[in-house]
Amino acid sequence: TIKDEGPYSPYGGLRMGMTRVNISADTREEYHNEWLDAIRTKDDYLVGGYSADEYLSRAMFDGFAGLGVFIADEKPDREV
Amino acid sequence: MATEDERYRQSTQFRLWSFSPSQLQDLRHKTNSLAQQQIAPRLSGSPSPEFLTAAEEAQLVKFFTVELIRAAQFCELPTEIRSTAAIFLRRFYVTNSVMTYPPTELLKTSLFFGCKAEGFYIRLAKLAEKFTNTSSEQILAGEYLLCQGIRFAFDVRHPFRALEGAVLELRRKLPEEEGRVSRAHARAREILKFSPLVTDVYFHYTPSQIMMAALLMVDAGLVDKLLPPEEGDGGAPGKMWLAGDMRNKIMVALDGCRRMLEEEPPERMTEYWATPETVKSMKPLRKKLQRCRDPDRADLVALQKARREQAVTKEKKTEGGGDDAAVFGDADRDAKRRKVDGDDIFGGPL
Numbered sequence: 493t494i495k496d497e498g499p500y501s502p503y504g505g506l507r508m509g510m511t512r513v514n515i516s517a518d519t520r521e522e523y524h525n526e527w528l529d530a531i532r533t534k535d536d537y538l539v540g541g542y543s544a545d546e547y548l549s550r551a552m553f554d555g556f557a558g559l560g561v562f563i564a565d566e567k568p569d570r571e572v
Numbered sequence: 573m574a575t576e577d578e579r580y581r582q583s584t585q586f587r588l589w590s591f592s593p594s595q596l597q598d599l600r601h602k603t604n605s606l607a608q609q610q611i612a613p614r615l616s617g618s619p620s621p622e623f624l625t626a627a628e629e630a631q632l633v634k635f636f637t638v639e640l641i642r643a644a645q646f647c648e649l650p651t652e653i654r655s656t657a658a659i660f661l662r663r664f665y666v667t668n669s670v671m672t673y674p675p676t677e678l679l680k681t682s683l684f685f686g687c688k689a690e691g692f693y694i695r696l697a698k699l700a701e702k703f704t705n706t707s708s709e710q711i712l713a714g715e716y717l718l719c720q721g722i723r724f725a726f727d728v729r730h731p732f733r734a735l736e737g738a739v740l741e742l743r744r745k746l747p748e749e750e751g752r753v754s755r756a757h758a759r760a761r762e763i764l765k766f767s768p769l770v771t772d773v774y775f776h777y778t779p780s781q782i783m784m785a786a787l788l789m790v791d792a793g794l795v796d797k798l799l800p801p802e803e804g805d806g807g808a809p810g811k812m813w814l815a816g817d818m819r820n821k822i823m824v825a826l827d828g829c830r831r832m833l834e835e836e837p838p839e840r841m842t843e844y845w846a847t848p849e850t851v852k853s854m855k856p857l858r859k860k861l862q863r864c865r866d867p868d869r870a871d872l873v874a875l876q877k878a879r880r881e882q883a884v885t886k887e888k889k890t891e892g893g894g895d896d897a898a899v900f901g902d903a904d905r906d907a908k909r910r911k912v913d914g915d916d917i918f919g920g921p922l
Contacts, residue, residue: 511574512813513741523740548740554729555737558580558778559822560813564592 512556515549523548574813580778584725589663591775599666600626607669611866621863624671628857633665635854636675637770638844643683647702650692651765656728657686658769664721666775672866673717680706681714689726713872728774731764731783738783738798745797756794760786766838777829781822785829795826 515523531537531544580586591599604626612620624632637658644654660682665675680703687694700708739757746753763786768774773782788795799819814822844850869875 507575508579510576512576522744524743525736525740527736528740551733551737551740553576553579553737554731554734555741555780555783556734557576557780558586559780559784560574560577560818561580561586561778561781562821562825563586563590563776563778564825567590567592567595 510549510552510556512559513552515545515552520545520548580729583729584723584727585729585774586778588723588725589775590778593772593776596666596772596775597626600630603667603669604629607672607866611671611864614867615864616867622860623864624669624857624860628860629665629670632670632675632854632857632861633662634770635844635857636679637661638841640679640683641766641769641841643679643703647683647699649683649687650690651732652730653686653690653692655730655732655765655769656690657682659728659774660686660689660718660722662769662774663725664718668721670861671864672869673714674865674870674872677710677872678714678718680711681718684711685715685718689728709873713876717872729779731768731779731786732761734780734783735760735764735786738787742794742797752791753794756787756791759790762838763789763833766841767833767836770836771832773829773832776832777825781825781829782833784822785826785833788826788830789833799823 528544528548531542531547537544604624608623611623615621640658640661641654644657649657661675661679664673664678664682680699684694684696684699687699696708696711700706700711735757739753742753742756743750760783764783767786768782773785777785784795784798787798799814799822801819
């Protein structure tokens, strides 16, 4: 018998998407700050291959990751 | 459950260095009483001196954290490095007592190691040059000790990039209120550079919560924009996660974090060293520390030398019980080793 493992996942079940903000291809361009505008337009960055999207997703991840983690509630019974 | 939260829970910051307030307090008390027990027999004076209490130790650590921030500013180190170094120092003194290892030395070591941890490989001699009466050997002597103290957790998550993310989101949502957002951004950044480092918020809250709490101090309306209170509009990805009482729980956490941050607003930074009252109030503590510190471990350079010599002599000898005891601190390690020897090498049966 073959166990049903659900639909095929190319990343082996690893999900790195974001659930709290939407930075899909069509909304990315709506985000602006000095730094992002510079790395999107200046040749110094473009030619070197610096990724504005990578920076954006890191900033967004940092901004919203762990908001629902309540340390005081999750850690009380662990022995230190 | 949001995948972002799951990913944060995998970090060493959450697994090893996040505690509930009571846990942290217990840890500090335990560290303090252990240090007292260990130091008392080593001090020669027959009536053992008055030891620092856990609260006094915390006060001293705060003082030395501010000193570290000042030193980092003096060396013109970037914000992230300065913060990482400060957190290293604070973490080290959760499980080690100020009386055991000298904070004035560890301060420079964590600055040096903070640079390394952030991928900024400053020359050791160059850093030592900046401080008076400091050799590179002195900075290095505490390095491995520091690594052990922070349990090899070198990745510290800071709220600075989180703030950039939140500001990006705010700018998208409020394109016509540029000025307000920029002002809040600047002020929140100022808070994040100081307040979280001298309080315990890094132990009790996640970086995004710390960032939001700083924003809450500056402009509460902006936090409402980021965590919209009105009910979701049909499956928009930004709203689902605030359903139920999630938003309330987050707001309660943010409020607690904000109160902690407000105890140490950035304006107090200069107070720590510029006002004579604070300097004076630290003096008795430092004097007390002089009297009750561990005589064998105050000099890190000598300590490292002794450990090295011991490692060399041990290689030559097969049975080196008496020799090990000459260098203190290894008595407990030997006890452990003996226990393992008697048992199965992989430990007892499960």
